[in-house]
Amino acid sequence: MKRQxxxxxxxxxxxxxxxxxxxxxxxxxxxxxxxxxxxxxxxxTDWVICLQELESADHHFALKRADRYQLELRDLNQHRNYELCLRDRLYLRSVNGGYMPVFSNIRVEQSGFKRLDSQRVCITVTRTNGQKLEGIVCFEKDQ
Structure with missing residues (x-):
């Protein structure tokens, strides 16, 4: 037999x-x-969603006052006052109590709000990983 x-x-x-x-x-x-x-x-994506929510038609936020680390907002739909605060995170706080975190992992010393005119605010955020994000939010006119 032959081997193949x-x-x-x-x-x-x-x-x-x-x-x-x-x-x-x-x-x-x-x-x-x-x-x-x-x-x-x-x-x-989180940053874009954060900015879109602030301009959302669901809320119709109007700008009342702006500091470096805090914005006072009025929800024109529900007639409630809110504060957008910038600490170690960006969060929305109801004047009546309670808050909702919006964006986290922020370096406060390198972040802040800057009012541009009666309706627009420039939000600058530096994350703890060094990423710098910036956006301009246009709020509704206060009635």
Whole structure:
């Protein structure tokens, strides 16, 4: 009987082990890339959503007063007063009690509000990771 050239069982198992190792390592690398991309995208998205909520038609916030670390707002829909405060996070506080965090991980000393005119405020925020974000919010006219 003549022997035909072929792979041995040991060679097949070694090839399967190398292939599975490459697949597993590629999966880990793709997961790391996705996680990194998602975090940076999520931070930018959170900032845009924060600014959109302040200009939202659901609230119709009117600007009453602006300090470096605090804005006084009036919700024209519900006729309630709120304060947008900047501490270690940006949060909306009801004058009647209670608050809602809006944006977190902020360096207060490098952040602040700057009133541009009767309706617009420039909000500058530096996150604890060093990322600097800035946006201009246009509030409703107070009636």
């Amino acid at each position: 050239p072929a792979f041995t069982l040991v060679e097949c198992i070694a090839a399967l082990l190398v292939t599975s190792l490459v697949v597993v390592l590629t999966g880990y690398a793709l997961t790391a890339v996705r996680t990194t991309s998602r975090l940076s995208l999520a931070q930018a």
